[in-house]
Amino acid sequence: MSNERKVAIVTGASQGIGAALVKGFRDRNYRVAATSRSITQGSDPDVLAIPGDIADPETAERVVREALARFGRVDTLLNNAGIFIAKPFTDYTAEDFQGKIATNLAGFFHITQQAARVMLAQGSGHIVSITTSLTDQAVAGVPTVLANLTKGGINSATKALAIEYATQGIRVNAVSPGIIKTPMHAPQRHEFLANLHPVKRLGEVKDIVDAVLFLEGASFVTGEILHVDGGQSAGH
Template structure:
């Protein structure tokens, strides 16, 4: 157990934004628990990695329990794991629907429930979840009903949680990205994806990391959706 270090739990931590968040929190002196299906074991005493499907209701509870056993506390949960499937609404299959709801909604619900239970006992904590600006500003160029259904639910639930736990020392916020350069987007799609933003380019992983770290250090901010989307929310 690392006495005196704050602890961050990060889902979807094996690549992209999640992996960058792991490094950012470690650099700031946190102990970190990272989870994803394919995350590699860690030899760093301040980094605990846990492989598992976050859509399984048992995984979130296991991640929180192992975090508490190893480090003794949880100060921050970043719900970063998510699936985005762009397809016409009528073309989505039942399996796709189940997959998106499992990862996006189950992953948020059961992990957040377990983490907030631990945070309430210690009298403090912060939950921040990744949503998408498509929830509030859809575009015909990117059919996104499943994203809006799942991530929109997370945004609404986060505001509700922020109010429910406002007097108990727990803050709950969301970050709403535009399209970010991650391994999910092949280089050949970048020109098209860049044009979906008023600023004319995609976001960088560092933009999202910076937004989450801002919220980490903003004790008077809760129930907020921070748009990091190159102007998409303002209109295009």
């Protein structure tokens, strides 16, 4: 199969932002390897569905291996998979901690390492992670230490990797959303959540897709944490 068309890997791809990212890259004629625990193969031959737990190193290895076997290259990695648990700090359980570390941090580490090896061999690539603006501005009444601990680590790693790979053809960026209208948030909480942003509304999935696609085309941008948060990171 010809490998001239670009290829993106999307984690957490079965719903919400992940599913929209798959569509956004397909609209740009990318081929996509899409992974999540529950994903199933559809009818589009240019979307390869690879089910698995992204926290498992074997899943990360298999996703990259199967993307290469099917499409011949990996140009972009979209680290979208993540879980969010808002609890008072002393109410977090060991299971909460392990789950967040597994999905948010191990899920980032293993597949990014696998994809980076391919990109280094190619001499080009782009890694984008979805984090959260809560790492910049905590919100009173919304306790989110585990999100800050894990996604804040990814923001920092994004800058470190951007510098490490700056002369090797690989860009590394992140999109840092506010609260986005997805199935994660019950409709009855939308008004409360909207008021956490200075613009007094929730973000739309399209806002995140547009930001990722901007970064994809912005060849002089690396190490950027792009806030798409209705002003949340600027203050309250």
